Amino acid sequence: MISRPRRRVPAPPLLPLDDDDLLYEIFLRLPPNPTSLLRASLVCTRWRRLLRDPGFLLRLRAFHRTPPVLGVFRISQRSGRFVPVGENPDRVPAAGFALPDPTSWVLLGCRHGRALLRSRPGWLQLLVWDPITGHRRCVRLSRLGSHVKACNATVFGDPVGLARREGSFRVAFVFTGNGHASTCVYSSDTGAWGRLITAEVPCDDVSMEPSALVGDAVYWLLDKGGILQLHLGKESLAPMDPPPQAQSLYHGNVQLMEAEAGVLGFAGVKDYILHLWAREVSGDGTANWVLRTAIYLGGFSPQPGVTPRIMFVPPIKILGVDEGDNFAFLRTIFGIFMLSLDAMVLKTVSDVKLMELFHPYSSFYVAGKLASIYFILVWLLVKCVYALHDICHGDFKLSSTRN
Template structure:
């Protein structure tokens, strides 16, 4: 007798297939969580297999890199989520509920990585670690010594899980806050495992230091932020070393909203910037004598790739500008903003997709994740079998 719960009855061949064979079939569905979410509604057997922790580990091992589900953006009201496909659903609903107790009631995005998002209060007195897939939230109080006299600030979140046997959604995470004050640059890390901040590190800045608002790049055991004066702030969180390094020579004229620090495929620090409608990728490589050197890797002609609108300038027809507004380092995907909207571009395949028509997005925060079951048990097995929109 079929185990169907009022939903679609599985094909007979799927009904009689052993669990391990059916799991192999489900494993080969596209990695976007919506596919497994729909499959879990077919019947209780499929739901049991899909929710099994062993199956979820195999899913991460099989697909390796989680898909980009969309991106977050700080809007004048509440933070908003823009999906890369389909309609806004579970994650967008979670984002719309991000209200903070206080005068302004606002949280602002500062980073998004490894399935977690990091938000701040307006005054940086509190941080919020948030898992959009599970809904888990942790409010983190920023110590007074990191607030008094601080000017520019930025922060990062990252997972401590290693390998496919660990899941970032259930593993501890780290937060690093950097800020400037009285001619020095500071950094301090927080561990969710122990619920405490570490030692406050600092280094001298030879000239006034201004941290850019854009999220940092994570390369190995180091985080990198853009700083004015053609500098990059490097924080080796394993060895607790904080230093300032230089950009490539000749890049001073690049406007700061057209440049991003990125992690390239071979786990090296990179710079991505747009100039003359070309997306340039530079890498900081170590030479044979142990010194570091910036080398140009690629130049992608965006004007031949994207449907860029044109405008008349006197008797000339010119292309409208392009900006970088986000980068998904694990997926090697860049988000570009044009007057026609926001485009997601794969640097590996050069395939692109328009993901938003909005023009007012200076910085976006890409979000990637595998399927994570919502709640527990069979609470979602309602008679109407509504699809759990992600």
Template sequence: MTSLRSPLDVDDLLSEILLRLPPQPSSLPRASLVCKRWRRLASDPRFTRRFRLHHRRRNPPLLGLFTDSYDNSPFLPTLDPPNRVPEDRFRLHFDEGDDDFVTLGCHHGLALIHHVSRGQLLVWDPVNGDRHRVHIPPGFANINGAVLRGAAQDFQVVLVGRDDQVLACVYSSETGAWGNPISALLECSSMICRFTPGLVVGDSIYWSFTDSSAGILEFDLGRQSLVAIPLPEGVIGPRFMRAEDGGPGFIFKNDCTIKIWKRKTDSGGVASSWMLGRTIIELDKVLPMETLEEGRPLVPLGFAVENNVVVLGTVFGLYLLQIESLECKMIMESYYLQNYHPFESVYTGETCIGSGNEGAELLLGA
């Protein structure tokens, strides 16, 4: 009588089990230490690609933060050992003197970088190193933008800017071309806040703008529409985030609290105004009291959409605050006051599992 084989003895079934390991950087290096067969499966490039795709849109970890500009330390790891990614692992290398770059944002495991001197956008996958250069179309100044990627490797870049009017345009890597510009009905003096990263929620992207008052630009990728949304009176310089209902929201610091606003919808499901969300964080309960003393600045500097984490700058250091659990973590004491772009993706150390140095560095807590 033939005995039944254990699921762990069948490569296809074992691959399905390994696929469901947590998407932490140390997961596959740890699994590869079990035996040669596990190492062979965990280091197979087809499997590691599938592992990244499986987790990238479900539950990617917050690997670290990219800064606005590319100085000597553009990437700041945020995970603790053994999942901490080495700082030099995600670094762009350029020709000498070719350093006029500004980070516009990170979404879906891709970074969008404005190469100012060349009039180009650089779409970069820090995990596998892929780079794509896209020329900015004529008529766009004072720009901002966002990059989106679906389940496949194709991506889209949504660019907003102004010349005589506020415009949006979409680039598709599938066609290799820009679509037709789409305009918004705004005052001629409207300025897009190019140093405030956009928020991607579903098929919509949101950016700040200013004219006679502050507002938000919403670009709907499905409808190919660009509209302006006014902000509540008295709100200046909000930091975008995803609200608890999954829609767009923003955080606004007021004294010792961070107030979370969201869009209010009518009976037909149409968003019509803003309302204060149910969550108001009392910062004195989660941050050291000395950071909240009168006159000491506390500034939201970034937001990780998938992990619901806000980056807070204080005079005592840079903190990560998880909105739901209120868990707070200092990640560095000395920092520059700038935007910090959370990089949420799946990194497996695939080039070194079982043979190289990077997987060993992760397990040793480098």
């Protein structure tokens, strides 16, 4: 008996959604708000694993460039908490952003999805914390000399490309004293600090205001109104002048920002006017400050004949600018507001009128399991509210059949 060879059954062709690379490309093009990524993560375990992968979050940042503002960290003398600013159902749960022990750590600022904290007391070590992934890494500092009068630091990742290892970051640490400024940069890729860079020109002490990252340079404010520039590529440190008469106009009520791609910006508030400056370079290579926008904020002034219980000097304080430089956060007699610099729209952040430190936090957010349940409940609640609204206004019709 002759046996016939069995026919080899061809393997079923792979479906397009079986390809992780193709899924990545689809996920990258979703709207970067938390709800869109949440719904995709709930499809299956595989999709959730891909969306929460650090490599995908890095590519998401490179694709969309500007992450949404998720909230702000409010820091008082002995405590700190996270206040979400998104509208439901994109409002992230504050519980997932609980700060490390405030008695041991002081928040310095946020950038590229990470928060940077320093140990208390003193500057013995820095803590780089990613609230989305929960990853933490301590960076030790050398003991500072007695001549050091002021310090500041900032963290930044690699938002443009994927040349660096996934999850890598750098920390720029600056210290001043006796008219001199020095800085060095830590790289998580090497696990070590780079060489010490010292400014050749004397300068004032560095302030504790947030820094600005513009292109390949980091900028800090100085106590008496100047600006300190660290050029990462050239490894140079030098002071520079602010806009004309900035100190006498704004009296320290200022923030550094990026006016546009590769252009340093400067925001200052005088009474009830917000001025936005840009440092433009002319054809001959000369850099000059140009006042681009003046925003009148007279709506925050007290009504005639009404004396508010709390009076501030200045009446409007600029607390910070978000990472994408799209929103300015302002303290007023009515509370904390977020001002859209493009649409000129105000939104209430908090009714708290007094605070010491204020740090906006921006990132692309993919919820974990517990947060996913929270989002689902909020989404269902919003749906129910809209359904009840339609019923009350007669837009929802009931049909019945009589036997």
